Amino acid sequence: MIERYIEQVSTYASDIDGLITLIGVIVGFWFVLVEVVFFGLIVAFREKKGVKAQYITGEEKHQKRWIGIPHELVLLCDIVIIIAAVRVWVNVKQTQPPAQETVRIIAQQWAWSFVHPGPDGKLDTADDIKTVDELHVKVNTVYHFKLEARDVLHSFSVPVFRLKQDAIPGRVITGWFKAKRTGVHDIQCVEICGIGHGLMPARILIQTPEEYGTWQAAQAATASK
Amino acid sequence: MKTRFAPALFTRSQSHVVACLTSLVLFCVLFCVLFCGACSVAGSAAPTPAGAELFQLCAQCHGPEAGGNRPVNAPSIAGLPQWYLEAQLKKFKSGGRGMHFDDLSGMQMRPMAMSLANDKEISAIAEYVSKLAPTKPATQLTDGDATRGQALFVTCSACHGADAAGMEAMKAPPLNHASDWYLFASLGKFKAGVRGTNPADTSGALMRPMALTLPNEQAMKDVIAYIMTLKK
Structure with a gap:
């Protein structure tokens, strides 16, 4: 349902959407039910001629059922949500498939900088490719990212990946993603980081290995000039 | 002497329900009017804001008199010529400046220039800043x-x-x-x-x-x- 409004481009986007949908359906069901009961009771027990108002303490067994039964059902729903959420959390955050590529992502006021491995395929070597506001990745490739912040708290978000990870000064946080379709999509900062917070958009370019190779060669040629 | 009233249209309990429904309808009408009004304002061609108004964003870092603020890497810009200010703002906006991996202060400035909608706004703000009295920043390098x-x-x-x-x-x-x-x-x-x-x-x-x-x-x-x- 959610993918009708925003694409699912990472391998785990559908899992997260499924969880959000599950929570939405459960909460929505209870919301509608409670509102129907609430307004139904208001109308049913509105002031009537000859009927005296009374204060109900809710201590009678047949009255307490109105609280007790929904309470137990909601707890049951909570357990379902927790089980589903933990499964997704373990899949997305706790388990990292082996990296095929690694990139460094650096947040600062108010831009995103990226370090891509050069032709040697390794980070922190002389042929690294550094870009600002453009992250290039290969489709169908497991990427590990090393996320850093140069100044204050930021948060790296790629909405089509359903990926969001805080960046904290002094820490290097590792995460992963695998894009399953080519395209160009938004990167956002989703942690208030100063006056330019809303003005630091970047893009992720998901390319075929051939396109990525062409881009990488062009960057290497520019760097060698 | 008793006064006789005309019979009420609704009973007292019914009138509560009617009042609630009326309030709900009025709220919906008000929401629609405000929403349509906001849409028409957003869709109309807005006039270019004055330079002084646009400068409020710059003042956050460069200071209210554009005298600069070193801790946030903001230089003094008051009184710089309009042509230069326009050229730099256009460079920042287009990526000619502030796009180098190691240009940390440039990257702070670039989104500010990007927030200016068009060349008219760039001209307005450049003209305003160029007319500010130049400041005399204190000497900080002593050797x-x-x-x-x-x-x-x-x-x-x-x-x-x-x-x-x-x-x-x-x-x-x-x-x-x-x-x-x-x-x-x-x-x-x-x-x-x-x-x-x-x-x-x-x-x-x-x-x-x-x-x-x-x-x-x-x-x-x-x-x-x-x-x-x-x-x-």
Whole structure:
């Protein structure tokens, strides 16, 4: 349902959407039910001629059922949500498939900088490719990212990946993603980081290995000039 | 004497329900009116805000008088010529400046320029700032030798003028109101290739080889010490 409004481009986007949908359906069901009961009771027990108002303490067994039964059902729903959420959390955050590529992502006021491995395929070597506001990745490739912040708290978000990870000064946080379709999509900062917070958009370019190779060669040629 | 009223249309309990429904309908109507109004305002061609209004964003870092604020890497910009301010804002907006991996302060400025909607807004803000009274930033670099710097400044004077007042024809801004820390940082960026290497920054490309003629940091400080003696 959610993918009708925003694409699912990472391998785990559908899992997260499924969880959000599950929570939405459960909460929505209870919301509608409670509102129907609430307004139904208001109308049913509105002031009537000859009927005296009374204060109900809710201590009678047949009255307490109105609280007790929904309470137990909601707890049951909570357990379902927790089980589903933990499964997704373990899949997305706790388990990292082996990296095929690694990139460094650096947040600062108010831009995103990226370090891509050069032709040697390794980070922190002389042929690294550094870009600002453009992250290039290969489709169908497991990427590990090393996320850093140069100044204050930021948060790296790629909405089509359903990926969001805080960046904290002094820490290097590792995460992963695998894009399953080519395209160009938004990167956002989703942690208030100063006056330019809303003005630091970047893009992720998901390319075929051939396109990525062409881009990488062009960057290497520019760097060698 | 009893007064006789006409029979009520609703009973008291029914009138509560009717009142609730009426309020709900009124709320929906009000929401629709406000929403449509907001849409029509958003869709209409808004006039360009005045420079003073646009400057409020700049003032957050550059200060209310555009005198600069070193802790946030914001130089003094008050009184800089309009042509220079426009050119720099356009460079920042298009990515000609503030897009180098190591240009940290440039990256702070770039989104601010990107927030200006069009050339009209850039002109409005540049005109406003150019008319502000130039400030006299306090000297912060103390170990430069102005006498040695005077000899080095001969190269600079070819474009910036003997009095460092700048020359539009050479795309060289005035330096005689600039903060010394900003000049030092800028020369360092030009020397390191952080500025003046972007193909879109043609005037920066003119400056880079000039900065490279300064052999070391001491030479940079010396020439800046001389420029500070030209402050108006």
